[in-house]
Amino acid sequence: MQHGEGPTEKCGVVGVALADRDAARPLYYSLYALQHRGQDSAGIVTHDGFQQHSHVEMGLVGDAFGPDDLDDLNGSAGIGHVRYPTAGSVNTSCAQPFSVSFKSGALGLAHNGNLVNTDELRDELESLGHAFTSDGDTEVIAHDLARNLLDSDLIRAVKRTMGRMHGSYALTVMHDDTVLGVRDPRGNRPLCLGELEDGYVLASESAAIDTLDGTLVRDVQPGELIVLEADGSGYDSYQLFEEETAAHCFFEHVYFARPDSVIDDRLVYEARRNLGRALWEESGIETDAVMPVPDSGRAFASGYADAAQEAGAGTEFAEGLMKNRYVGRTFIMPTQNERERAVRLKLNPIKSTVEGRSVTLIDDSIVRGTTSTQLVDLLRDAGATEVHLRIGAPPIVAPCYMGIDMATREELIAAGQSTEDIRDSIGADSLSYLSIDAVAGAIGQSRADLCLGCVTGEYPFDIEGEETDRELERPTVGERELADD
Numbered sequence: 001m002q003h004g005e006g007p008t009e010k011c012g013v014v015g016v017a018l019a020d021r022d023a024a025r026p027l028y029y030s031l032y033a034l035q036h037r038g039q040d041s042a043g044i045v046t047h048d049g050f051q052q053h054s055h056v057e058m059g060l061v062g063d064a065f066g067p068d069d070l071d072d073l074n075g076s077a078g079i080g081h082v083r084y085p086t087a088g089s090v091n092t093s094c095a096q097p098f099s100v101s102f103k104s105g106a107l108g109l110a111h112n113g114n115l116v117n118t119d120e121l122r123d124e125l126e127s128l129g130h131a132f133t134s135d136g137d138t139e140v141i142a143h144d145l146a147r148n149l150l151d152s153d154l155i156r157a158v159k160r161t162m163g164r165m166h167g168s169y170a171l172t173v174m175h176d177d178t179v180l181g182v183r184d185p186r187g188n189r190p191l192c193l194g195e196l197e198d199g200y201v202l203a204s205e206s207a208a209i210d211t212l213d214g215t216l217v218r219d220v221q222p223g224e225l226i227v228l229e230a231d232g233s234g235y236d237s238y239q240l241f242e243e244e245t246a247a248h249c250f251f252e253h254v255y256f257a258r259p260d261s262v263i264d265d266r267l268v269y270e271a272r273r274n275l276g277r278a279l280w281e282e283s284g285i286e287t288d289a290v291m292p293v294p295d296s297g298r299a300f301a302s303g304y305a306d307a308a309q310e311a312g313a314g315t316e317f318a319e320g321l322m323k324n325r326y327v328g329r330t331f332i333m334p335t336q337n338e339r340e341r342a343v344r345l346k347l348n349p350i351k352s353t354v355e356g357r358s359v360t361l362i363d364d365s366i367v368r369g370t371t372s373t374q375l376v377d378l379l380r381d382a383g384a385t386e387v388h389l390r391i392g393a394p395p396i397v398a399p400c401y402m403g404i405d406m407a408t409r410e411e412l413i414a415a416g417q418s419t420e421d422i423r424d425s426i427g428a429d430s431l432s433y434l435s436i437d438a439v440a441g442a443i444g445q446s447r448a449d450l451c452l453g454c455v456t457g458e459y460p461f462d463i464e465g466e467e468t469d470r471e472l473e474r475p476t477v478g479e480r481e482l483a484d485d
């Protein structure tokens with residue numbers, strides 16, 4: 001794993017099966033809709049009923065595919081991926097979807113998430129003669145599944161592989177022209193199912209389904225396998241694993257997902273507005289203006305400002321920071337120097353909304369503190385009399401091992417520091433975070449069903465050197481019995 005060494009996003013996966021038209025363009029558009037989840041590489045694998053076609057390149061979706069590339073991707077079924085690396089190299093060797101050809105057919109696999117027992121699985125597969133072309137976790141899943149398909153039907157093979165993987169995964173898979181969607185038994189990463197006029201689609205976020213003019217059918221359940229009919233006429237569901245509690249990533253709702261996506265039955269925009277309202281209720285402060293940190297702070301600030309106004313506070317909602325739309329997520333920049341430069345390039349104050357006024361700045365999260373430190377300075381330079389900071393998530397105190405790859409403990413501004421120390425280092429007049437219970441309430445989940453590893457340091461899986469949040473019976477590789485269903 002490469003925690004803290006690379007950019008910080010999560011991957012996006014898609015899969016479609018259509019009645020009678022090529023899948024390449026719908027896949028391409030849906031990857032565009034998921035671009036915010038991964039910006040390092042993009043790829044599509046299709047199957048035309050006879051053979052597999054693949055195009056995988058480094059870069060953004062728009063750069064990775066030319067018109068001819070899409071024309072060459074024949075077939076009405078396919079899967080796609082945008083990658084932010086959490087395991088393995090940042091080059092084409094780890095770019096996805098992975099393709100594996102083996103005796104009983106062609107396999108393609110796209111993964112969002114992060115396995116925590118990759119080395120163990122890879123060693124075992126290598127001892128059985130499998131040769132790997134990458135150092136990541138995803139190829140290990142593809143090989144394990146390929147091996148299980150040699151002596152099992154598709155459903156049992158997927159179940160066997162799921163039983164061996166520890167960690168988080170939302171997968172879209174192609175076995176010949178059959179497209180599958182799989183969500184890990186704790187539902188850590190999102191995956192949903194949508195219906196199109198002439199087929200079905202699986203995607204990390206429902207915004208991708210909207211882009212294709214489809215309708216969200218539902219979330220894929222934790223531990224569920226969905227198999228799309230190759231002719232786009234329907235789908236089958238297999239609930240392969242059932243755990244007592246889920247471990248949904250709360251950070252999807254706070255930061256990663258698009259606000260127009262519905263995740264685990266909840267519109268992300270609404271969750272963020274609720275988080276903003278809760279922030280006012282827990283630590284509201286009356287200032288002349290409330291300002292969002294674009295982009296992801298926007299819905300938080302609008303919820304916060306509404307709650308403030310309902311409470312009779314004379315606080316005006318103001319867009320005081322303008323965003324340069326050509327600068328992406330700063331969180332994803334590989335070095336601190338680049339991240340600092342990017343914040344300055346990305347955000348600029350509108351002096352007239354700031355000058356001579358006290359301001360509350362609202363952001364979704366503080367990770368390294370790069371954004372908030374610079375913005376407090378910028379607003380003071382622009383004439384703000386006071387700058388208060390309100391954050392719609394708890395302090396991020398520990399690394400993520402589930403596919404976000406935030407940073408190492410050393411880089412996290414809240415690791416080992418009190419809120420007062422952080423306030424001092426950022427230079428704000430006051431600073432408050434949101435409580436964990438308020439987060440659970442705002443996103444409509446019980447605390448027990450959330451992965452809170454990055455804010456508690458307790459994880460839903462065994463991770464060497466870290467605590468788990470509960471005692472789970474974890475069979476070792478190869479020990480898990482397969483049920484006969």
Ligand SMILES: O=P(O)(O)OC[C@H]1O[C@H](OP(=O)(O)OP(=O)(O)O)[C@H](O)[C@@H]1O
Pocket residue numbers: 255293294295296297328329330331332363364365366367368369370371372
């Ligand atoms: O404390 P830091 O290390 O600066 O990280 C936290 C910041 O990074 C994210 O924004 P980002 O610029 O990635 O994307 P956004 O435009 O979607 O908000 C997040 O929304 C915070 O603003």
Ligand SMILES: NC(=O)CC[C@H](N)C(=O)O
Pocket residue numbers: 009010011012083084085086087088094111112113114115136137138403404
């Ligand atoms: N961000 C992700 O979900 C990454 C998927 C996979 N672990 C990789 O590194 O390629």
Ligand SMILES: [Mg+2]
Pocket residue numbers: 293294295296297363371
């Ligand atoms: Mg931000």
